[in-house]
Amino acid sequence: MKNFWALYQKDLRFLFRQPLTFVFLALLGLLNNWVFLNLLFLNRQANLQALWQNMPFFLILLAPLISTVIHDEEEKTGSWEILASLPLTESAIVLAKLTASLSLLALAIVETAPLAITVAVIGHPDLGLIFSGYLACMLLSIAYLTASFSIANLSRQSLANFFLGFLLLLGDDLLGQEFVLARLPGKIALISRYLSLRSHYQNIAGGLLTLGDITFIASWLLIFAILAFLMIKRRRK
Amino acid sequence: MLRLVNIDKKFGRRLILKKVNFEIKSGSITGLLGVNGAGKTTTMRVISGVFAADKGQILYRGQIVNPLDYRFHRQIGYLPENNPLYPFLTPREYLGFIGQIRQIPHLNKQISKLAQALFFVDHLQRPIHQLSKGYRQRVGLAATLLGNPPLLILDEPMAGLDPNQQRLVRNFISRLKTTILLSSHILAEVQEICNRVVIINRGRIASQGPMEQLLEKPMLKITLEGTKIAFLKKILKGKNIKIVHSQKQGKAIKLELTMDKDMNMLRKIIWDLVRKHPKWQLYQLESGRQKLDEIFQQLTRI
Numbered sequence: 001m002k003n004f005w006a007l008y009q010k011d012l013r014f015l016f017r018q019p020l021t022f023v024f025l026a027l028l029g030l031l032n033n034w035v036f037l038n039l040l041f042l043n044r045q046a047n048l049q050a051l052w053q054n055m056p057f058f059l060i061l062l063a064p065l066i067s068t069v070i071h072d073e074e075e076k077t078g079s080w081e082i083l084a085s086l087p088l089t090e091s092a093i094v095l096a097k098l099t100a101s102l103s104l105l106a107l108a109i110v111e112t113a114p115l116a117i118t119v120a121v122i123g124h125p126d127l128g129l130i131f132s133g134y135l136a137c138m139l140l141s142i143a144y145l146t147a148s149f150s151i152a153n154l155s156r157q158s159l160a161n162f163f164l165g166f167l168l169l170l171g172d173d174l175l176g177q178e179f180v181l182a183r184l185p186g187k188i189a190l191i192s193r194y195l196s197l198r199s200h201y202q203n204i205a206g207g208l209l210t211l212g213d214i215t216f217i218a219s220w221l222l223i224f225a226i227l228a229f230l231m232i233k234r235r236r237k
Numbered sequence: 238m239l240r241l242v243n244i245d246k247k248f249g250r251r252l253i254l255k256k257v258n259f260e261i262k263s264g265s266i267t268g269l270l271g272v273n274g275a276g277k278t279t280t281m282r283v284i285s286g287v288f289a290a291d292k293g294q295i296l297y298r299g300q301i302v303n304p305l306d307y308r309f310h311r312q313i314g315y316l317p318e319n320n321p322l323y324p325f326l327t328p329r330e331y332l333g334f335i336g337q338i339r340q341i342p343h344l345n346k347q348i349s350k351l352a353q354a355l356f357f358v359d360h361l362q363r364p365i366h367q368l369s370k371g372y373r374q375r376v377g378l379a380a381t382l383l384g385n386p387p388l389l390i391l392d393e394p395m396a397g398l399d400p401n402q403q404r405l406v407r408n409f410i411s412r413l414k415t416t417i418l419l420s421s422h423i424l425a426e427v428q429e430i431c432n433r434v435v436i437i438n439r440g441r442i443a444s445q446g447p448m449e450q451l452l453e454k455p456m457l458k459i460t461l462e463g464t465k466i467a468f469l470k471k472i473l474k475g476k477n478i479k480i481v482h483s484q485k486q487g488k489a490i491k492l493e494l495t496m497d498k499d500m501n502m503l504r505k506i507i508w509d510l511v512r513k514h515p516k517w518q519l520y521q522l523e524s525g526r527q528k529l530d531e532i533f534q535q536l537t538r539i
Contacts, residue, residue, distance in 0.1 A: 003337070003338050005337070006333075006334050006337035006338050007334075007338070009334070010323065010326070010330075010334050013325060013326060013330065014323070014325055017325040018325075073323075077321045077322070077323060077324065078317070078319060078321035079321045079322070079323060081282070081287050081317045081321060082315075082317065082321055082322075082335075082380075084285075084286060084287040084288070085285040085286055085287055085310060085313065085315040085317070086307075086310055086335070086338050086339070087307040087308065087310040087311045087338060087339060087340075088307055088310075088338060089307055235288070236286075236287065236288045236289055236305055237288065237289060
């Protein structure tokens with residue numbers, strides 16, 4: 001645990017000492033507020049549905065970006081060699097990098113808190129729905145980060161890793177999009193919907209948390225975390 | 238203390254280490270020498286657990302160990318080639334990070350002590366990316382020493398440093414009371430601080446042993462006329478004499494010879510040969526000991 005904490009602090013320092021991180025947080029905050037406020041006054045509904053609808057799009061782009069950057073830092077400086085020679089387990093490395101990346105995404109999500117407060121002030125929103133929306137966002141962030149971090153370890157070509165991660169998440173998102181599902185035959189559409197994180201995300205954001213959602217997200221996390229672990233282990237062969 | 242037994246390491250189809258066998262004696266400073274690409278860094282990485290050997294065993298204090306096992310990493314302080322550090326951290330943060338992972342007690346005290354010993358106390362709070370190469374090297378060295386690991390693996394610890402900084406690092410290393418394996422291209426320095434040496438060539442161990450023993454080999458410089466190099470090589474090979482260097486100068490041939498036996502024996506063989514061949518004219522016969530760079534050249538010649 002001590003090892004994890006030291007690694008986590010180091011990775012967090014890396015992320016928060018990049019000027020680009022603050023540019024990204026500012027831009028994301030502005031974009032989210034602008035898009036949401038536009039839709040809020042257009043829909044005239046006191047909820048955060050417009051925000052939750054857009055969030056997956058941001059995360060599909062951001063998760064691979066953060067994962068690639070945090071992985072690339074060790075690659076560029078050659079500090080993998082230091083990590084490999086320290087009394088550390090591969091799982092501590094994976095866990096620390098994922099948690100640091102998640103902290104950054106969590107901060108980006110927390111930036112939307114003024115929107116929730118605005119909605120609470122000007123209307124009478126269902127607070128349970130707001131809470132489940134944030135929970136869904138966090139779960140989606142963890143799932144996207146785990147997948148893109150394991151992809152970021154695939155090769156030493158950061159750009160290729162980023163695009164591969166982005167395409168994987170985009171592909172998975174498309175599996176749950178209504179315009180795709182409408183074109184698929186009944187059973188395949190059902191499977192496609194189940195395989196997409198978006199449908200589970202929508203369920204949770206809508207206040208519905210089923211065993212199917214939990215099982216799928218847990219399996220997704222487990223598979224990609226093991227993949228990331230194996231990728232890091234492979235470096236020592 | 239540490240013994241490598243028949244270590245093989247391949248990258249793709251290229252065999253980088255071929256049956257590498259050597260021992261690092263407890264309390265010794267062992268110099269690992271070799272030309273670029275000889276396998277020095279790979280050997281150090283295998284010992285430090287950066288990657289696994291394909292074949293062979295590593296014995297630590299008589300026990301077979303798995304260098305990939307993180308518990309074994311506690312026994313080793315490793316300074317990689319080019320000394321990769323995290324540029325966004327300050328030396329204090331970096332050393333704190335390494336110390337926390339190594340679970341070192343009284344960490345702040347140790348950091349201050351090492352910073353004082355290596356003269357970078359004033360730079361503890363500056364980001365590493367702002368430090369000069371010399372200071373970065375000192376920070377890297379301090380990180381390997383945190384927790385006083387019983388075995389230090391230092392890959393080119395003096396590379397890229399100016400002569401003053403080289404002296405500082407060299408003096409510091411030679412004063413350490415621990416077992417050290419270090420690689421360097423500066424042979425004079427290795428000769429000065431190491432008491433054992435391992436020479437690696439094309440992935441194989443070409444020579445190893447105590448420094449004095451290696452430097453004890455007699456060397457004879459002779460200048461001859463009236464014969465040919467090829468003929469001489471044939472005769473001397475039969476007498477177990479190695480030609481370290483040969484050069485034609487007009488009609489004369491300049492040779493540097495060495496053999497495993499003592500100097501008197503070497504001289505006697507040469508005198509006997511000259512007497513046997515009346516056409517040979519011996520102009521110069523100068524005896525001495527081989528220097529490390531001469532041994533190195535001899536063992537690593539392509």
